[in-house]
Amino acid sequence: xxxxxxxxxxxxxxxxxxxxxxxxxxxxxxxxxxxxxxxxxxxxxxxxxxxxxxxxxxxxxxxxxxxxxxxxxxxxxxxxxxxxxxxxxxxxxxxxxxxxxxxxxxxxxxxxxxxxxxxxxxxxxxxxxxxxxxxxxxxxxxx
Numbered sequence: 451x452x453x454x455x456x457x458x459x460x461x462x463x464x465x466x467x468x469x470x471x472x473x474x475x476x477x478x479x480x481x482x483x484x485x486x487x488x489x490x491x492x493x494x495x496x497x498x499x500x501x502x503x504x505x506x507x508x509x510x511x512x513x514x515x516x517x518x519x520x521x522x523x524x525x526x527x528x529x530x531x532x533x534x535x536x537x538x539x540x541x542x543x544x545x546x547x548x549x550x551x552x553x554x555x556x557x558x559x560x561x562x563x564x565x566x567x568x569x570x571x572x573x574x575x576x577x578x579x580x581x582x583x584x585x586x587x588x589x590x591x592x593x
Contacts, residue, residue, distance in 0.1 A: 513549035514540070515582070516571070520556045522563045533570045540574035550578035 516536065517525040524531050526539060543549050551571050555564050564581070571579050 513547070513551070514543060515552045515554055516567060518553065518555040518559050518563055518567055520558050522559060524567060533566060536567070537570045537574045540571060540576055544575055548578075549576060550580070551576055552580045552582050554582035 514526065519525060524533065524536055526536060531539065540549070540551070553564060553567055553571070555567075568579060
């Protein structure tokens with residue numbers, strides 16, 4: 451009896467890297483980070499829910515954004531600062547150039563906390579101060 455060469459039940463193929471699933475994962479991560487970054491207030495890096503107003507105006511130039519979180523923490527450039535440190539930082543920035551400040555406070559922050567932050571800004575000698583809000587539709591404002 452002659453022996454034949456056996457082809458076998460399984461033929462091995464060269465291993466390869468599947469690119470399509472990797473692209474799907476990268477697109478998912480990209481979308482995730484874009485959505486997260488859009489929810490954050492520009493300049494603060496803190497997720498906040500701004501109060502609504504039907505008379506909002508878009509301000510094109512803002513040198514610095516000061517965030518006030520629900521816990522009444524003051525955030526500038528992603529770092530929590532005290533009122534005194536905020537005033538000192540604004541005085542330093544004001545020496546270099548003319549600046550304007552946008553205060554982005556969470557909708558649950560007390561009015562007194564926002565007034566204290568505004569006092570710190572004005573204490574630094576800055577009179578160009580605005581408060582960030584989201585645009586509200588006329589129908590939502592009536593309800």
